[in-house]
Amino acid sequence: MPLNARAEVLLEVCIASVEDAIAACRGGADRLELNLGIELGGLTPSIGLLEEVKRAVDLPVVAMVRPKPGGFVYSPAELRLMMRDAEMLLAAGADGIVSGALQEDGTLDREFWLSLRQLSIGRPLVFHRALDTVTDPKSLLQPLIDLGTTRVLTSGGCDTVWEGRDQIALWQQLFGNQLEILPGAGVTPDNAVPLIRAIGCNQLHGSFSRLQRSNSSGWLREQSFRQTCPQLVSAARAALNS
Template sequence: MLLEIIATTVNDAVTAERHGADRIELITGILEGGLTPGIGLIEAVREAVSIPVRVMVRPHARSFCYDAEDVAVMLRDIRHIRAAGGLSLVTGVLCADRTVDEELLGRLLEAADGMEVTFHRAFDEIPDQLEALDVLSRYKQITDVLTSGGKATAPEGAERIAVLQRLSSIGHQPAILAGSGLTAVGLKDFLEQTAVGRVHFGSAVREDGNPLRPVDPGRLEAVRQILNFWKR
């Protein structure tokens, strides 16, 4: 059972590793849903932890459709992240009709040069998620799809997530990474309903559940214990 934790600082990442995280999603702009962090933070986190780190590549929070200037920034960011070494990516790109922008996705993956990628919650704006999962399955670099099942929170989207998980299990790729609104309370029921093997936590493992506060060791350990029990 993989537990991914959002980090916005080096201390977040270190605390997450020490208290049960399997992987870090490194971002800035947490209130905007996550934006690309600076290269200084990226390098410092990579040096501070030994668990995998996936870095957000998202130049702004206006939409998941990008113009030529945005794309140039994204490609430059990917090159810098790749040069730092030992990292993976998180990104998501849509066309105006809210389908996967395969042309741009292909360019980003080419720039990533083999780095593993999570397609983030841009996926939750896609009307036909089942078709979109099939599209993303054609790209072997995309190992995860972060989703709340098209709803505001993963518990609300549990029924859809269960369907996506079954399809993912049949095809073996990409894995469904359930996120948004998950907490320790109700987590066992959510896991039973969806059968997901990967979960993503942000505010729920921070002090007072506040996205702008540091990662809380006690809250994180409570989630880890539930996942360990479920794994058995």
């Protein structure tokens, strides 16, 4: 497939701070996914963080709605919280919502997802990697299409997108004209082009981050954290444009 223009392959970068957003924008990202706690799989960001990110960069920003780590089956109270968070994030300028909820048997929580679709009408609704935690990820795709889902973020049911590339390629062939397939998990500048060629999709998702260490002032213990690296984003962008 042609890879000679930014419009051909969209690059989404997963971020957790204003600094990440600026770095991703500088590196050539096309879209941002805003989370807190990326090391926990991504959690709902604050309204203030969303507003500051939107103020800092001129890119579409989709916001995660996930109230806790450790699974995707939620209590009624948690589902109400997710709807409230989504409503507030959309009101604050989120360009779309990224979320997901499952039933105990691994099927889609259709009632919640329909309510979220109705709430976010006119803006993208993305089902995240909860898809990759069920025994038969493909079984969720048609229900998601039926409920008007914009796209799914997936590693093909595997730990990394490279391992799941053949499965994602099959889904792209079967469902790609009804649902956007967004491969993610372990995307790097080195494998970005091979992934696009193997899968046949037109977008990729990655964090493109490096481990950083906080500056110690002598009385504060040094801490490590991950931060978006503009050079890695730029390298992925250049590879996809080449």
